[in-house]
Amino acid sequence: MLLEAPFTEKKIRALKVGDRVEITGLIYTGRDAAHKYLHDGGTPPVDLTDSIVYHCGPVVVKEKGKWVVKAAGPTTSIREEPYQGPLMEKFKIRGVIGKGGMGPKTLAYCKKVGAVYFHAIGGAAQVLAKCVVDVPGVHMAEEFGSPEAIWEFQVVRFPVVVTMDSHGRSLHDAVQAQSEKKLKALL
């Protein structure tokens, strides 16, 4: 299904674990440095209300005066577990994209705030880079360095799967529980 900006609470609440979603609109990258900065009280350089944050350290180069994304796969999300939930609440962030899933703290905030976790396909650097059609801006590049900067990505039909929804469900928990049962039976 398609999900287009603005990413309102209503649209996000309608999503369920297992939904395959193609995102179109403006999203922001942010990884360790950005999350820590915001968590420590830093002012966000962009308006994060109803936004989607992408855990990604992209490879971006300037070609003919324009930013071009060369690789844009997701990075492991669990590193942001201490920060993610409170930031969702404080800034009304409606979704994060990453890989590997996140923990119970983030899941609880997803329910409370009305937000979801989107799982991108780990390693699919080229397919995902192609979905970024424009890079209108970049923030904090000086302070954080290029991979850690907050990049503005205009994406079209960016493919993800909802693995944690705003109703308290996590595909990661479900798959883990089911595989654990299977494992126990085998051992």
Place this chain on the structure above:
Amino acid sequence: MDAKLLQQNLLELIRRTSTDLPADVVQAIDKGWRREQKDSSGKYALEVVRDNIDMARRISQPICQDTGTIIVYADLPAWCDEPTFIKAFEKATVQATKKGYLRQNSVDSITGKNSGTNLGPGSPSFHVHPTRGKTMKVRMMLKGGGCENVSCQYSLPDTRLGAGRDLEGVYKCLMDATYQAQGKGCGPGILGVCVGGDRGTGYVAAKEALFRKLDDVNPDKTLAKLEKRVMTDGNSLGIGPMGFGGKTTLLGVKITHRNRVPACYFVSIAYMCWAFRRNGVTMSETGKITRWLY
């Protein structure tokens, strides 16, 4: 020997490794894709993976942006000594980084500074051996960080798993490692495994086992049986591509062994992601590539 030609060929080896997955890996991914249920998230994940593989090859760009640890194995005949080879490979590495086939991926562990060239202590990771033959053989692998983080080592006996010092115990370790990894190592994954050795040689041998082709059969009948069993049972866990659930959790299991001291029994597991970038070439004394190994 033509040092310039050698360097050129090594650059081409790096380019191919980073941008073009070998046929046996693509076949295994395709097989998994066919097996996954229609309209499932697992199938969808493998669809994106397949598109990504095609696209990276077409535009000659890295399959994944984490171009990983550069692991190099070289068998050097008398016509090329070790310093000559290493120098040529290092130059090729710097060039490949400039051209974007490799990301700047080598960080000083003490200062946190990125060398920017992929060179530094232990980077690339060289395993160079002299050979009596006339042919030079160079194999390499790019091992990403996500899958390295879910690699693991067991010391048997293991009370938690109820795993003793026998092949049944090894089986339990491999199943547990597959379960623990879930989708976090960008599965479907490949297990390179070493039974025995010390902690160091065990991990090295486990990675070496990954140079075997995915569709080969272990000449050791006992290990072949164990590999098959772990493949079948590992896939039955239902973890699936990316941990989304599904039938394809493992693409391969490759087991080797090393002698151990009586007091130790290690099982070392190198988990490799679907972006299984490995390749190799043979070269003649003129410096010409005579064969691609994968």
